[in-house]
Amino acid sequence: MTLIDLTVPTLQRRGLDTLPVAIIGAGPVGLAAAANLVERGIDFVIYEAGDEIASSIRQWGHTRLFSPWQHVIDPASSRLLEAAGWQALAPEALPTGTELVEQYLEPLAALDEIAGRIRTGVKVEAVTRQGMDRTRTARRAATPFLLRARTADGVEEYTARAVIDTSGTYAHPNSLGSSGLDPLGLADVADRVSHALPDVLGRERARFAGRHTTVVGAGHSAANTLLALAELAEQEPGTRITWLIRNVSAVRVTTSDDDGLAARASIGRRVDALVAAGRITVIDRFEIVRLGRTDDGVRLVGARDGELVEHDTDLVVSATGFRPDLDMLREIRLELDDIVEAPKRLAPLIDPNVHTCGTVEPHGFAELTHPEPGFFLAGMKSYGRAPTFLLATGYEQVRSITAWLAGDLAAATNVELVLPETGVCSTSLAAEASSCGTNDASSCCS
The missing domain is CATH 3.50.50.60 (FAD/NAD(P)-binding domain)
Known part of the structure; x- marks a missing residue:
């Protein structure tokens, strides 16, 4: 030093x-x-x-x-x-x-x-x-x-x-790719990838209403967007939500009842409840490798349990920090x-x-x-x-x-x-x- x-x-x-x-x-x-x-x-x-x-x-x-x-x-x-x-x-x-x-x-x-x-x-x-x-x-x-x-x-x-x-x-958001680099194909779908904390219930409502959004990230920015999307789904039929994380669980969001931060535990419980009710679909252990454009949205290709898998969605929210x-x-x-x-x-x-x-x-x-x-x-x-x-x-x-x-x-x-x-x-x-x-x-x- x-x-x-x-x-x-x-x-x-x-x-x-x-x-x-x-x-x-x-x-x-x-x-x-x-x-x-x-x-x-x-x-x-x-x-x-x-x-x-x-x-x-x-x-x-x-x-x-x-x-x-x-x-x-x-x-x-x-x-x-x-x-x-x-x-x-x-x-x-x-x-x-x-x-x-x-x-x-x-x-x-x-x-x-x-x-x-x-x-x-x-x-x-x-x-x-x-x-x-x-x-x-x-x-x-x-x-x-x-x-x-x-x-x-x-x-x-x-x-x-x-x-x-x-x-x-x-x-300067972190990359969607687990390698720290932008995934291959990102430039081709950039118009369908949102920055963290989009105004889902306000000025960007029309973009997300009635569509399938995949939120990528395991922190509270992701959790905030998931909860906003869940509220939008109550009001706009056809709105679907997927939560994609690279680990087994979102440890920074899903917290225990003895968490010293009561409000942090509260947000985790709310997201957990939505997942348990089937209102949010979770895909874990998904390491994004590349992105591709489909007729209606984005195809995420990732490694999961040693195999390449695909996930199709309309929009992606990058909440990776x-x-x-x-x-x-x-x-x-x-x-x-x-x-x-x-x-x-x-x-x-x-x-x-x-x-x-x-x-x-x-x-x-x-x-x-x-x-x-x-x-x-x-x-x-x-x-x-x-x-x-x-x-x-x-x-x-x-x-x-x-x-x-x-x-x-x-x-x-x-x-x-x-x-x-x-x-x-x-x-x-x-x-x-x-x-x-x-x-x-x-x-x-x-």
């Missing part, structure tokens, strides 16, 4: 103080980073790939968060908003993704201290050092970062003193865990085999530091492929990072985080039936 000096928090001595901090992504954690930088008096620019802030959340706006407002609002952001006359929201109410955007994130982004520093429609495609690839070491820490981005006008470049990448993972986009960081010196693809010091704290949302330990800049001075992954992207991220954790991450950037080492190292027992995740179910734990949907909150 590379030794990293964590005792030199200021960037002024490197001659970079005239440049802004670059924040990649204008979601909840990116905007929280901005709020903390405002309080620290440090200039910044936010680069958002979408045409509006929080573009990923808007795609799953129909989803209701599991945790109430009191757990999904960043403290620094709240202070700035209240100083501008914003009225605090009912702490125990459970917002949807759309409400999170409209009632909290949009007012935050509209503040005078932040609004002029947001650049939408700017997709950062690469981060490096100005005039340096990853192999050059001399004066590296004193050299500005260079961000190359695609905009409506073409390709542009920007410089920064530091970079906080909060771009999330929602736009998410992964970080690391291609944009090829010229940055990263130190990532070999398995989870999270920062190496953070990985043991978020291992999904050990931790759920509510048991992740507080962590800050020290656990998020890479051999590239001044570069940080934060929010869901910092969790790599682990699905245990929660907003409160991301807020504490950027509070610590911005304290370090300001030279306040004491505040940067004093990380504290009090989590509700069930964590801060999301679900598309009604409040009383929502879930948490190892919930793929929690990665939407990046």
Whole structure:
């Protein structure tokens, strides 16, 4: 493991103080980073790939968060908003993704201290050092970062003193294939494969009504979609549901009664009941090898018990989780865990085999530091492929990072985080039936 000096928090001595901090992504954690930088008096620019802030959340706006407002609002952001006359929201109410955007994130982004520093429609495609690839070491820490981005006008470049990448993972789903690669034939049926958390009961209702949908995945994003489809099937004759998993059972959804997360156990019981009643057909131990187009839909070809088998369906929902986009960081010196693809010091704290949302330990800049001075992954992207991220954790991450950037080492190292027992995740179910734990949907909150 590379030794990293964590005792030199200021960037002024490197001659970079005239440049802004670059924040990649204008979601909840990116905007929280901005709020903390405002309080620290440090200039910044936010680069958002979408045409509006929080573009990923808007795609799953129909989803209701599991945790109430009191757990999904960043403290620094709240202070700035209240100083501008914003009225605090009912702490125990459970917002949807759309409400999170409209009632909290949009007012935050509209503040005078932040609004002029947001650049939408700017997709950062690469981060490096100005005039340096990853192999050059001399004066590296004193050299500005260079961000190359695609905009409506073409390709542009920007410089920064530091970079906080909060771009999330929602736009980069895991593969349908068990190998980690896209199955053969995916491009031919792409129009019949849906991203995780489709709005089955809302704007996409006509697409799913009266059709046979196969949901692929063993997490709570899959479970949420299964329950929504079951409700649709009650209202729309001919709607059929198949649940396809690669293991013997969906251990992350089907939980025991002694589960410490009562709501998580509840969602598992509801899905189990639908399966037992024959309303959801389960195909287990199915390893997708390739996809093919049929007259009416999709043919999934997979390995099951050592033999190739076929499954025909009208539509496929890919609810297999998410992964970080690391291609944009090829010229940055990263130190990532070999398995989870999270920062190496953070990985043991978020291992999904050990931790759920509510048991992740507080962590800050020290656990998020890479051999590239001044570069940080934060929010869901910092969790790599682990699905245990929660907003409160991301807020504490950027509070610590911005304290370090300001030279306040004491505040940067004093990380504290009090989590509700069930964590801060999301679900598309009604409040009383929502879930948490190892919930793929929690990665939407990046």
